[in-house]
Amino acid sequence: MLAQTAPPSSQQRGCNSEALGCNVPNDRSEVPRRRHKSGRNEIPPRTCNVGSPPPMRMTFPKPNARTILVLLAGLAFVVKVLLALHTFGSFDVLTWQRDLEAIHLRGVPDLYRNGISYFSPEGRLLITQSFIHPPFIIHALHVWEWLSIGTGLPVQFWIRFTCAVADVASLMLLAGVLRRGGVERVDERLSLVAMCPVSILISGFHGNTDPIMMTFVVASIYLIESRGAAWVGGVSLGMALNIKLAALIFVPAIGLHVPGIRRKLELGGAAAATFLIGSMPYLLQEPRLILSRIGGYKSQFGPWGAARICFAFAQDDTLPGVCNAYRAHGRFIPLLLIIGATIWMMRRKNTLPLLHLTGLAALMFLAFTPGFGVQYLAWLVPFTALFRRWPALLYHMVSGAFLFAYYNRAAQGLPWYFANSVANPVWYGHVVYLGLLCWIVICAGVVVLVSGSPATSESATRSP
Numbered sequence: 001m002l003a004q005t006a007p008p009s010s011q012q013r014g015c016n017s018e019a020l021g022c023n024v025p026n027d028r029s030e031v032p033r034r035r036h037k038s039g040r041n042e043i044p045p046r047t048c049n050v051g052s053p054p055p056m057r058m059t060f061p062k063p064n065a066r067t068i069l070v071l072l073a074g075l076a077f078v079v080k081v082l083l084a085l086h087t088f089g090s091f092d093v094l095t096w097q098r099d100l101e102a103i104h105l106r107g108v109p110d111l112y113r114n115g116i117s118y119f120s121p122e123g124r125l126l127i128t129q130s131f132i133h134p135p136f137i138i139h140a141l142h143v144w145e146w147l148s149i150g151t152g153l154p155v156q157f158w159i160r161f162t163c164a165v166a167d168v169a170s171l172m173l174l175a176g177v178l179r180r181g182g183v184e185r186v187d188e189r190l191s192l193v194a195m196c197p198v199s200i201l202i203s204g205f206h207g208n209t210d211p212i213m214m215t216f217v218v219a220s221i222y223l224i225e226s227r228g229a230a231w232v233g234g235v236s237l238g239m240a241l242n243i244k245l246a247a248l249i250f251v252p253a254i255g256l257h258v259p260g261i262r263r264k265l266e267l268g269g270a271a272a273a274t275f276l277i278g279s280m281p282y283l284l285q286e287p288r289l290i291l292s293r294i295g296g297y298k299s300q301f302g303p304w305g306a307a308r309i310c311f312a313f314a315q316d317d318t319l320p321g322v323c324n325a326y327r328a329h330g331r332f333i334p335l336l337l338i339i340g341a342t343i344w345m346m347r348r349k350n351t352l353p354l355l356h357l358t359g360l361a362a363l364m365f366l367a368f369t370p371g372f373g374v375q376y377l378a379w380l381v382p383f384t385a386l387f388r389r390w391p392a393l394l395y396h397m398v399s400g401a402f403l404f405a406y407y408n409r410a411a412q413g414l415p416w417y418f419a420n421s422v423a424n425p426v427w428y429g430h431v432v433y434l435g436l437l438c439w440i441v442i443c444a445g446v447v448v449l450v451s452g453s454p455a456t457s458e459s460a461t462r463s464p
Helices: 065-086 091-105 108-114 136-151 153-181 186-194 197-206 210-223 231-243 247-259 261-279 286-297 305-312 318-329 333-347 356-366 375-380 382-386 389-410 430-450
Strands: 116-119 124-127
Touching: 065 153, 065 186, 065 197, 091 108, 091 116, 091 136, 108 375, 108 389, 116 375, 124 197, 136 153, 136 231, 136 261, 153 197, 153 210, 153 382, 186 305, 197 210, 197 231, 197 375, 197 389, 210 231, 210 356, 210 375, 210 382, 231 247, 231 261, 247 261, 247 286, 247 333, 247 356, 305 318, 305 356, 305 430, 318 333, 333 356, 356 375, 356 382, 375 382, 375 389, 382 389, 389 430
Parallel strands: none
Antiparallel strands: 116 124
16 A cells, blocks of 8 residues: 655645735645545645736725815806806896997986886886996996907806806805814815805896805905905905995994904995995096985885785785885895894804804895895805805705796796796795795894804904
8 A cells, every 4th residue: 555645735835825825724724624525525725826916996086075166166157157158147137238228329327317118019118227236337337248249249148157257256265264264164065155056046047246246245254354454355345335235234244343443444445445446437427316326226125025024914904004114214124233233243252253244244134125136145155154064955945946936937937048027927926935935044044143153163253
């Protein structure tokens, strides 16, 4: 009988199981034996993949919050530009065109004096639109007209394209304000602001200057909070007033926030000088007429908020008198409430950031104003970054649904081209209910900010 020899070890065969990845251990006593069909135990053969690299897996880096923010901001900008290219816009766009025609045919003083009149095909007067914009807007209209002539794209495109660019600038300035204030999840908040339905619909479709005004307001906040000279913030505030006099609602919060009489005077003087320079030469032609027009404007009374509730209960004997007084003098109520709330908040909590105070001013105005235009919702867009994820999402969804329903009815359904809210009545049915729901959410936002629970960090302090 021949002597049985032991099989060579892995070292003898030149196979290092630890270094080369053999799939069984070197000690064969640890290898589980299997039953052979003959009945005896059998050791499975050793395999050793000499030189075989381990399998490779394709891995891709996960996008961070900053990358998502940039992508969403770019997507929102493209959507706005596409809307501006393929739609006419709201009734405001038609008024801009008629304003330009009146400037060329009748002159600026006559435009401020008589406005624009619209007639039916039968010659019946439908509506007269007063020109209530600051004189600087006339310069902007000429620039948009020049761009239209040079490119072949209509004026309404350039108005809305400017709004889309202004939204990008506002987002960048807002990022600086939030990061300096120590806010948590800045990129997430800014992503919600970038994709805000109100911003997309107003900047891309509506065609008014409210987003441009808000960019200068946010720029003023940024410049003041970054500890720069007060006059620089005043210049930006003056430019906001040059776009729309409605920026006055932010003046109490900004003026009271800036400490020291000297800095307040610098701020106010720079804002006033910027407004006067931007109004030249038209303000010199008819100063009393122009100031009375832009200062005496009253927006549409009745469809929104407290004014809508007044109309709902107008059958009562006492309410008509209250509603008439509210209609005549109610525009002063939000301004007085903003001043009082700002003073009270600053005495109660001296470290509130300026973004918080100006956001409260915008929310309080829309909560208590007797007059309303849907484009006013653009005033709240930057300040939604003050709220945490779910409250901000709630506002974006409700306001977006309301604005979509409004434009959809004015444009007589999809696809949208011209949202003629004069020829097509809008304020009835579900539009009214969605508007009231949006107003209730805004009122809740006022309560949140007044209660002193902003999203900003407690480390954010007032500018020196």
